[in-house]
Amino acid sequence: MDTITLLPLLSQSLSSDPQTRRGAERHLTEHEPVPGFLLSVLSIVQGAGEAPMEIRLAAGIYFKNAVKKMWGEETTPLLPSLVDRQAIKEQLVPVMISLSTPQLARLQAQVGEAVAAVAELDFPDQWEGLVGQLVSSISPDNFSINVGVLQTAHSIFRRWKSQFQSDRLYSEILLVLSEFCVPYFELFKRTDQLLSLPADQLPPTASLPQLAQTLLLLLQLFYDLNAQDLPEFFEDNLAVFFGNPDTGDIGLLGKYLRWDRAELRGDDDDATPGPLQKIRSQICSILELFTLRYSDAFTTALLTPFVQSVWEFLADPAMASSQTTREDALVCRALGFLGVVVKMGSRRSLFEQPGTLERFLEMIVLPNMALRTHEEEMFEDDPIEYIRTDIEPSTETDTRRQAATEFTRALMEQFETEVTAIVKRYIDAYLGQYNSNPAANWKSKDTAIYLLTSIASRGATLQHGVTSTNVLVDVVEFFSQNVFQDLQGAEGTVNLFLLVDAIKFLHTFRNQLTKEQLISVLPLLIQHLSSSNYVVYSYAATTIERILFIKINGQALFSQADVRPFAQDILMALFTNIERGQTPEKMAENDYLMRCVMRVILTARQSLTPVFLVVLQHLVGIIGQISKNPSNPKFNQYTFESVSALIRFVAEGTPATLGQFESELFGPIMTILQEDVLEFVPYVFQILSQLLELHPTTTLPEAYQNLLGPLLTASLWEQRGNVPALVRLWKALLKRGAPTIVANNQVQSLLGVFQKLIGSNINDVHGFSLLQALFESVPIPALQQYIRTILVLLSTRLQSSKTPTFVYSFVYFFCYILAVEKEGLTPDFVIAQYEGVQPGIFGGILQGIVLPQVQKIPVKDRKVVSVGMTRLLTQSQTMLTEPLVKSWPATLNAVLALILLPVDLTATTAIAEDDISGLDFDDGVAGFQASFARLGASEAKKEDPVAWLVEDEKTFLKTQLEGVAGSVGPLLQQVDPAALARLQS
Structure with missing residues (x-):
């Protein structure tokens, strides 16, 4: 695709109209396999076609994302082609350097990320000349070029600081150090020399801002090069x-x-x-x-x-x-x-000299702990940013209050008694100032509360709040004497900052209050949900949510009985606040509100049944609005998680409501699918699966039958995030509608999907899952004509590109089809299908692939594997004939070793499948397309493929062996006698 064709598509990708934008994005994606496509995009970034800056920036962002997506893509190893890859690598550094002006800094940043993405996969093995290319570009006087070189180097080397130590990593660092250190050091000294000159004596290609930028990059590279270990060069x-x-x-x-x-x-x-x-x-x-x-x-x-x-x-x-x-x-x-x-x-x-701690606290901590003018302005003008900065401290949001608090806590680690005494004096002084004139001195109380928080907390996490406190500080007493009165105040009677401080104090020290105390303040928090102030009702929402999240010894502190009196009021207040948003972006802006909706539903559970329809209609209305322009992935996740939780607790417990759920949800679901709202499609497939799984396995409702054809559309399977949800949906469809799917001649299409998935290192596990569903649900006569092709595909992948995940999945599938009870699917039938591919292949796979892996099978899959192998040993005549009979003793030894392994108790103490009260997303929500965003509340209980077995697998093996003892007696002589004795006992 040439630049003339690309420019209008890139322009349309910036459109405010979602349909136009998605159409352009789809068109661009379709052209990605065309040779030279990425090179054309890169040329636009550099300035080809005299494109305006916004188009060049769009091209830069698209190029960066395309490189990240395609460079290491297992499903399309020739995309981009090897020729294109080499050409891109040759051009990346020159393009990066050519963008080394302040006006082009944003473009340079995008190309820099692309360089880093390529280098992460190709450097140094497949990009040997990269460091030499950088070093040779360094100039003694042209600092416009030097900025580009150093920016490029930093974009590559900065990833080292977050990587785990390994021989490969150290080899890469040593290679860089051997070529880079000396020219780096010379440039550092040259930069220092020039910075010592007056501005009017600098060369024309080395302005003071350029030299300052160079110095900053040299310092960033100093950090990069020393992040893993102290190199000899720098030590010297x-x-x-x-x-x-x-x-x-x-x-x-x-x-x-x-x-x-x-x-x-x-x-x-x-x-x-x-x-x-x-x-x-x-x-x-x-x-x-x-x-x-x-x-x-x-x-x-x-x-x-x-x-x-x-x-x-x-x-x-x-x-x-x-x-x-x-x-x-x-x-x-x-x-x-x-x-x-x-x-x-x-x-x-x-720090321990007399007076030092006092000076640190007075001259550094106190000034930086005080509320500042810009924070007051942010509270009014950008409340969501104020909340995120205040309640989610991170290294990316530098605030003096957070830094002063962390420094105070650092002092507390070494000087707890001394610092506590000093800070308490200041707290008393600030509270005295406040009490003398509350209206004028409210900031003094605000500072006092922050100081108390900084010395009271000894251990805390963002997810769980304060987990341990300073024994020298009585948090509950401070709350009752100084904070509770503000929490009680009606709107307009309490300074808004102090009201927020009171709510945040509850949020921070929620674990230090008893359940009874928390229940007593819950009505006050609910009251503040109705505040007209954005920050107040948002803090109330996130505090309610975190309180309901509290667990004691792994069990939720609050039950549905505890929240039943409040649940409807909380939800209606939250929906009112969310629905104030006049645009999709404003509606989805405040994910704290929707996370509280999710938590209330997860806690209230079946007690919401009388009002579920009202709650569902609000959620459906919100989905309809935000689907017009999805903008906040956290909000999206919480919204669909709320719908899924409502289905789980209401529809599962009251089947009569299932039709109402489908009636309300099918409309927006179809709209999302028809308009191809990429961000939401994986969610709606999970919701559809959840709804369908509540129907009997005997019939497939017409509404779902109508989806069979569209769900085989190739473009749906191209989006990586869709695949797990689509596979799950097809498993539910096959279980209920296999005869219809066979009659529609759609088995072959599903096997085409399987072939695509099995060729990818990312999706092969989902390919096996789909294949197992086909073997479980489709009659063997309908599958017979395809089985040889299936086995050829699997065998080819085993030979050409086996990974640990693929081998594990293959071994499980191998045993799975031996273990399931299905007409026509016998161990001898399975052996015959393998032998039809190539004589002797079954024995080769059994001995070379399966048996070495059997003992590595995790606890959750041991039953299926052991039952499959037991049936192979005891229900197959072919296994008792040459040449497979030679493998019989080794196979039994492997099964005995598996079933006699001790059970890993840690694997059995996981959260019960129906306990989803602990769902949380503080570690972030998966991206829209690259990753699958799982709905935890939609997950069905894992089905047991060998549920037909009424006894445990050890007893099954013992009884089956006793049944064939007469024909396998000599073979048993070759089996580990100690293991057999343990089985008998």
């Missing part, structure tokens, strides 16, 4: 970077930590950190790394000047009192570094 040059205490030299890092250039501070009115703040922040990250990892080399003598420098700029009144966010990232990184130093007991002496 430690004094150059960190200084020499004996001579008083502070080194390059010490120099630039204290360095100041007015031109690089950034605009006072700009919230974005300037180059100076970014450089200092990166140095603090390096100091934190070396303090944690390389304390032997980074001695106290080297460390002390850096601690002093960081203390000095943090304690600067101008820094501490600044109301701009420009310095926030620097303050957070600096406090993070000091926190690491404090936690190391070996560096305790730096």
